[in-house]
Amino acid sequence: MSTPRFVVIKQHLLKQIEQGHWPEHAPVPSENELAEQFAVSRMTARRAVSELVEQGVLVRQQGKGTYVADHRAQTPMLAIRNIADEIRSRGNRWHAKVLALTGTVASNGDAVGFAIEPGTPLFRSQIVHLEDDRPVQLEQRLVNPALAEDYLAQDFTQITPHEYLCSVAPLTAADHIVEAIAANAEQAQQLQIALHSPCLKISRQTRSRSGVVSIASLIYPGSRYRLGAHLDF
Amino acid sequence: MSTPRFVVIKQHLLKQIEQGHWPEHAPVPSENELAEQFAVSRMTARRAVSELVEQGVLVRQQGKGTYVADHRAQTPMLAIRNIADEIRSRGNRWHAKVLALTGTVASNGDAVGFAIEPGTPLFRSQIVHLEDDRPVQLEQRLVNPALAEDYLAQDFTQITPHEYLCSVAPLTAADHIVEAIAANAEQAQQLQIALHSPCLKISRQTRSRSGVVSIASLIYPGSRYRLGAHLDF
DNA sequence: ACCAGCAGCTTGTATATACAACCTAGCTAT
DNA sequence: ATAGCTAGGTTGTATATACAAGCTGCTGGT
Incomplete structure (x- = not known):
């Protein structure tokens, strides 16, 4: 296969944010919703989200959900x-x-x-x-x-x-x-x-x-x- | 709850490197070996290794193995x-x-x-x-x-x-x-x-x-x- | 002697499942 | 009315499994 599936999900999430459909602090679909939407397992959807959290694009709150991060948190050091x-x-x-x-x-x-x-x-x-x-x-x-x-x-x-x-x-x-x-x-x-x-x-x-x-x-x-x-x- | 198991494995790996037991470019135990050694599944051992790769502490080569990274590559930004x-x-x-x-x-x-x-x-x-x-x-x-x-x-x-x-x-x-x-x-x-x-x-x-x-x-x-x-x- | 190919290792991706920890809304009992 | 509990969502951790992709050394054939 060409691009792994979790990468496809990452690209989709980034696109929504870059095109302004999801503003700062907007809730992101839950891992289960993403899994269903892309017909993958929750673990795969979770991996896409995890890597974006690692990059500072998203923030997660246990028990609540995942949200678009503050944009200023991405400024170079x-x-x-x-x-x-x-x-x-x-x-x-x-x-x-x-x-x-x-x-x-x-x-x-x-x-x-x-x-x-x-x-x-x-x-x-x-x-x-x-x-x-x-x-x-x-x-x-x-x-x-x-x-x-x-x-x-x-x-x-x-x-x-x-x-x-x-x-x-x-x-x-x-x-x-x-x-x-x-x-x-x-x-x-x-x-x-x-x-x-x-x-x-x-x-x-x-x-x-x-x-x-x-x-x-x-x-x-x-x-x-x-x-x-x-x-x- | 105690510390998650993958964190324990990360700490162990970091300790070996910091104490000089594993010099630069030394091979790290494979994911399967770590899994057996710590009595966890391979996915858990893999997570520990993955996070250290993300931090630049280790480098992975598909098909070969995982190695201690160049120390200079670990310098913070x-x-x-x-x-x-x-x-x-x-x-x-x-x-x-x-x-x-x-x-x-x-x-x-x-x-x-x-x-x-x-x-x-x-x-x-x-x-x-x-x-x-x-x-x-x-x-x-x-x-x-x-x-x-x-x-x-x-x-x-x-x-x-x-x-x-x-x-x-x-x-x-x-x-x-x-x-x-x-x-x-x-x-x-x-x-x-x-x-x-x-x-x-x-x-x-x-x-x-x-x-x-x-x-x-x-x-x-x-x-x-x-x-x-x-x-x- | 040489080389092709395979066996057996490694990491990489993906799934299905289970349970723990946490949050919130809504219901129930006082 | 309100305090407290619970049900059902969320993320967090962990397992067992399967197959793909890449490297290496050994083996067998030429």
């Missing part, structure tokens, strides 16, 4: 936002200066995680993002050529690399490493800050369904940037 | 972790040096957000956390006296402030600001690093149901600490 959006949301002008946009061959030691032939040139970009003409982010990026063929042809003064990559390869996950570093000579010059100034460095690996899309290193002058994070327990 | 746990999980010794543990009155400019009478002294602590005798975190904290009355009586060489606060006031949310700073004279001396070394500074406000519990400033030497974060889309 950490908002590492798009730099251009962030600048614009502060009402300032964003623009980008492209320092390099080339192909490059990964050195032997690079563990980039792209599933490509050894020796295939990677796409590489180096960009400074400016807020009202003041540098706020130095972005160095390696891109998987198999997943973003037209990367080098983009005009990154109009669209950010991150925005472009999202449009061609929908993200499924991202890992970040945040650390404090002292700016080296090149970084200091490009960000127009003093040598050895403290900077926030975010190393980000983004993945889509088909594999690792890109690896980016984002460097922010410590004096000009703060990263906000919110957690709910 | 945003790992701003308890420093003592983190040090211990690296197999190193944690200990703390208490620099100050007093009451203090908030200056007019302090926007601490505690819902208390003006002029009430706040609890304040200043602690250095050491990993194998090397300082890795400087923690400065203001605590709401209304929500943690016995705070000043704790022995913070045995329990971290964060652990203690969690035990008296369960957290409901936390906000963080992450930034890069240059160490000032006092910070440099307490962390035994050079003046103006880059440091990661995490400012954290934690809240429980009854209000803001504490405000902490955590400073890590940039050369000794990285913060990991993972996002799923």
Whole structure:
């Protein structure tokens, strides 16, 4: 068989919610009703409901029933936002200066995680993002050529690399490493800050369904940037 | 009623892993073996395993078996972790040096957000956390006296402030600001690093149901600490 | 020597059933 | 009238069973 039956039931339930037929807190059919409706056993219907409860889409109350969950409970935990959006949301002008946009061959030691032939040139970009003409982010990026063929042809003064990559390869996950570093000579010059100034460095690996899309290193002058994070327990 | 049987099995599996009896990638007993061992049906054993797979503790391969997952795959979405746990999980010794543990009155400019009478002294602590005798975190904290009355009586060489606060006031949310700073004279001396070394500074406000519990400033030497974060889309 | 295929293990899906725990509406006895 | 009980719904746990799907090693035939 193709898709398991409990998946069909999950899709049906999600559809009702997404299309607005079942608003927040609306009661969902009981496990027995779903079982009858889809001609499956209660255990199968229950599994569909259980997985949606696990995902936070539904909530169950023993003895009462199952209900559509609050939508706000689904917000992502950490908002590492798009730099251009962030600048614009502060009402300032964003623009980008492209320092390099080339192909490059990964050195032997690079563990980039792209599933490509050894020796295939990677796409590489180096960009400074400016807020009202003041540098706020130095972005160095390696891109998987198999997943973003037209990367080098983009005009990154109009669209950010991150925005472009999202449009061609929908993200499924991202890992970040945040650390404090002292700016080296090149970084200091490009960000127009003093040598050895403290900077926030975010190393980000983004993945889509088909594999690792890109690896980016984002460097922010410590004096000009703060990263906000919110957690709910 | 006692604890459900599948929970007992989960606890047993977790214990084996935590105590190091089952290293990464080690095979876990099959569902049938677990069922026999605990005298339950296979479906019950399977449920225990399934929930640990869902949590990322185990991985399953159809036709082969179930294995202990990579430990790195278990990291929570945003790992701003308890420093003592983190040090211990690296197999190193944690200990703390208490620099100050007093009451203090908030200056007019302090926007601490505690819902208390003006002029009430706040609890304040200043602690250095050491990993194998090397300082890795400087923690400065203001605590709401209304929500943690016995705070000043704790022995913070045995329990971290964060652990203690969690035990008296369960957290409901936390906000963080992450930034890069240059160490000032006092910070440099307490962390035994050079003046103006880059440091990661995490400012954290934690809240429980009854209000803001504490405000902490955590400073890590940039050369000794990285913060990991993972996002799923 | 080699390889095809099968036997026997694993996990994955699905069913029918039973009883426990919990909630609520409505009825009954005081 | 109201307090309390009960009947019948809900979800929660657990069992025994069956077959499908995927991996691996052994065995038998060429």
